[in-house]
Amino acid sequence: MMTAEPLNCPRILVAGVGNIFLGDDAFGVEVAQRLLQRRLPEPVRVVDFGIRGLDLVYALLDGYEAVILVDALPRGEQPGTLYVLEPDPAESSTPPGADLLMETHNLDLAKVLRLATALGGQVQRLLVVGCEPEPAGEAEEMRLEMSDPVRAAVDEAVLLVESLVARLLREDPVASSEVR
Numbered sequence: 001m002m003t004a005e006p007l008n009c010p011r012i013l014v015a016g017v018g019n020i021f022l023g024d025d026a027f028g029v030e031v032a033q034r035l036l037q038r039r040l041p042e043p044v045r046v047v048d049f050g051i052r053g054l055d056l057v058y059a060l061l062d063g064y065e066a067v068i069l070v071d072a073l074p075r076g077e078q079p080g081t082l083y084v085l086e087p088d089p090a091e092s093s094t095p096p097g098a099d100l101l102m103e104t105h106n107l108d109l110a111k112v113l114r115l116a117t118a119l120g121g122q123v124q125r126l127l128v129v130g131c132e133p134e135p136a137g138e139a140e141e142m143r144l145e146m147s148d149p150v151r152a153a154v155d156e157a158v159l160l161v162e163s164l165v166a167r168l169l170r171e172d173p174v175a176s177s178e179v180r
Contacts, residue, residue: 012168013064014046014161015056017071017107023143024079024133024150028070031129031157038158044165053107060116066125066168068161069109072150073130080149081132082157084164086125125168129161 016032018025032048040046045064049056060067073083116123134147146154 011064012044012066012068012165013059013062014040014044014068014070014165015059016046016048017050017056017069017109019051021144023136024131024146025072026146027072027131027133027150027154027157030146030151030154031070031161034154034158035161038162040162040165041169043169049107051107053112056107056112057116057119057121060112060123061119061121064123066127067123068127068129068164070129070157070161071109071131072133073128074133074135075130077132078149079132079134079147080153082153082160083128083130083132084160085128085130087128088126127164129157129164131157 014032014035016028016030016035018028020026020029029048029050032046035046036048047059049059073085075081075083113123113126131150131153133150136143145151
């Protein structure tokens, strides 16, 4: 006998994004990989999208009530600083004449959201868990390893995402904030 998911139970996508060949940019991918090893509630789907922007667009068309994007996010703070931001998904609407062309091996979150919206996808809640990367010099551009501060923030980010998921499932408000 099949059991149906409760109708009031939100479906949540946790999307880890980033390039594993660019040092700290691998942050979102590493968080997703760790979350995949943990037990999360049934309506939560965790995906390591890496740099596959088009795959993320298609996932956003699947009707998730909430999406948590995890990525390296430079905002001028100390490397390893975690952020929780809640951009307005409506602001990702496509202006007339906007460039929706996607590169196959580049993930531009703004373009992903615009294309998903243009194709009819609607994200009700969008949260971004970002980590301040260490500034990279030209010699470090293809650095394969994350910096120590960002690597140290991965475990904290896993707990943060789990906390956000729990709050979303309880329908507690999640305010945009900076986590240090």
